[in-house]
Amino acid sequence: MTASFQASFGDSPELSIGDREFATLAKLVHDESGIVLADAKRGLVVSRLTRRLRDLGLRNFAQYCRMVQSEDGADERAKLISALTTNVTKFFREDHHFRSLEKQIYPGLIERARGRGRVRVWSAGCSTGEEPYSLAMELLELCPDAAALDIRILATDIDPHVLATARAGRYSDSAMAGVPAGRRARYFSGSAGTYEATPALKDLITFAPLNLVGHWPIRGAFDVIFCRNVVIYFDSATQEKLWQRFASLIPPGGHLFIGHSERLGRAAERYFATTGITQYRRTEVAVAASVADP
Numbered sequence: 001m002t003a004s005f006q007a008s009f010g011d012s013p014e015l016s017i018g019d020r021e022f023a024t025l026a027k028l029v030h031d032e033s034g035i036v037l038a039d040a041k042r043g044l045v046v047s048r049l050t051r052r053l054r055d056l057g058l059r060n061f062a063q064y065c066r067m068v069q070s071e072d073g074a075d076e077r078a079k080l081i082s083a084l085t086t087n088v089t090k091f092f093r094e095d096h097h098f099r100s101l102e103k104q105i106y107p108g109l110i111e112r113a114r115g116r117g118r119v120r121v122w123s124a125g126c127s128t129g130e131e132p133y134s135l136a137m138e139l140l141e142l143c144p145d146a147a148a149l150d151i152r153i154l155a156t157d158i159d160p161h162v163l164a165t166a167r168a169g170r171y172s173d174s175a176m177a178g179v180p181a182g183r184r185a186r187y188f189s190g191s192a193g194t195y196e197a198t199p200a201l202k203d204l205i206t207f208a209p210l211n212l213v214g215h216w217p218i219r220g221a222f223d224v225i226f227c228r229n230v231v232i233y234f235d236s237a238t239q240e241k242l243w244q245r246f247a248s249l250i251p252p253g254g255h256l257f258i259g260h261s262e263r264l265g266r267a268a269e270r271y272f273a274t275t276g277i278t279q280y281r282r283t284e285v286a287v288a289a290s291v292a293d294p
């Protein structure tokens with residue numbers, strides 16, 4: 001029997017997705033983004049894509065599958081991934097990570113930058129920008145002259161929609177609830193309902209699209225990588241490869257932060273020593289040359 005999931009859409013007849021179409025979309029999403037769509041996600045797939053099918057004038061998921069699989073379906077494949085990513089985030093999420101930066105990590109990096117050194121921080125899977133702006137605020141608190149030094153934060157995501165929000169740096173009152181009043185006044189202009197990150201905050205960050213399971217157009221090393229609440233959607237082999245790719249970009253002594261429900265696997269553990277909750281320091285162990293960019 002073919003299982004199907006349905007979603008109602010206004011007055012329109014309900015859409016349903018069959019086993020074959022779900023398997024097709026799940027494979028495509030996994031191949032393109034590393035995201036695993038377990039069977040339990042059928043309802044989510046239908047509810048997130050129903051409007052898209054209507055907008056495209058398609059009557060069913062079989063037609064949609066043909067469209068995303070076609071040679072000129074690249075744009076729609078990107079929209080599919082975008083529709084299925086989970087972008088939940090907030091300012092100073094998992095605050096203990098920011099306290100570690102403040103007390104243990106940023107002071108040394110700032111000292112290096114003041115001695116004309118280079119410092120790079122990466123928010124990988126930055127969603128709508130709350131994470132990189134939190135990293136930048138924490139930095140400016142300790143180093144108001146950061147703009148004059150060689151310190152930069154790279155913020156990347158696979159989803160162009162969330163990146164556009166991140167670049168704009170405009171946040172609702174509810175999003176701003178996580179920013180203490182003093183920092184809100186120092187690093188955001190406007191008032192209730194119209195908060196926007198100041199140029200001083202934005203200028204520390206470079207936003208760019210990047211697929212973590214694809215090619216990384218990245219040169220140089222990172223002192224700190226935040227990749228939090230991203231790999232929970234990946235299978236363990238993809239996670240393991242990603243940790244090793246990060247290890248190849250973090251010099252010994254550099255730092256990796258992951259999400260509260262994420263773990264490093266066996267293969268990656270030798271590259272990282274635990275320094276706190278879901279917080280790691282890069283060891284001296286060299287990464288095999290086979291950890292190549294795909």
Ligand SMILES: C[S@@+](CC[C@H](N)C(=O)[O-])C[C@H]1O[C@@H](n2cnc3c(N)ncnc32)[C@H](O)[C@@H]1O
Pocket residue numbers: 032033034035085086087088089090093124125126127128131156157158159162210211212213227228229230259
């Ligand atoms: C739940 S958010 C996490 C945001 C932030 N790091 C945090 O912890 O609050 C996960 C983000 O990972 C992004 N993402 C998922 N798969 C990705 C991939 N293959 N490459 C880059 N980003 C990806 C999603 O678009 C989403 O914005």
